[in-house]
Amino acid sequence: MFDDQAWVVWLGLALVLVGVEAATVDFTFLMLAGGALGGTVAAAMGAPFAAQAVVSAVVAVVLLLTVRPWLKEHFTVAHRELMGAQANVGRSAYVLDRVGPASGRIKLAGETWSARSTGATIEPGEEVIVESIDGATAVVSRARVAGG
Incomplete structure (x- = not known):
């Protein structure tokens, strides 16, 4: 046919x-x-x-x-990527205004974030690592220096 x-x-x-x-x-x-x-x-x-x-x-x-x-x-996505603010956990950032256990400001992924430290006060210009996100505040710790 x-x-x-x-x-x-x-x-x-x-x-x-x-x-x-x-x-x-x-x-x-x-x-x-x-x-x-x-x-x-x-x-x-x-x-x-x-x-x-x-x-x-x-x-x-x-x-x-x-x-x-x-x-x-x-x-296809092999695993679920973190989205939104949680995607910033583990990233490095730089301190803009002194960050202490109560307050401070950092530059994270090109944006200014309010922040607080997990311990000691961190001075402007220092590198920090985002440990967690608490609402609109990044909880950070001092970045470890290579060899130190």
């Missing part, structure tokens, strides 16, 4: 699979669409249907085993 236009059927199948991929975003249907494109090429070259199906299956399996793992690794 579609012997002369089999490539159109394969191409239509590939487009449908890409549409399903857009809804699932798992990269599986995208690899199957790649297999259908392989079938499209085989059909356009005049291969019989059995050869088209084999080419489609082989291309899909190769894509599933090689390209999909790479895509999953590069386009």
Whole structure:
């Protein structure tokens, strides 16, 4: 029935699979669409249907085993990253106004933050490490000096 236009059927199948991929975003249907494109090429070259199906299956399996793992690794988040203010914990900052156990100001990620120290008073210009975030206040400690 579609012997002369089999490539159109394969191409239509590939487009449908890409549409399903857009809804699932798992990269599986995208690899199957790649297999259908392989079938499209085989059909356009005049291969019989059995050869088209084999080419489609082989291309899909190769894509599933090689390209999909790479895509999953590069386009999915392996672990949840901290967001917002909590993402600043562990970062270094510089003291703008003397930081003591009660108050102070630091420059953190390009922004001025209110801060308090976990211990001794820290003078302007010194580097600190953000230990935690308490509301809108960074709780900091003096950065360790290399070799000291």
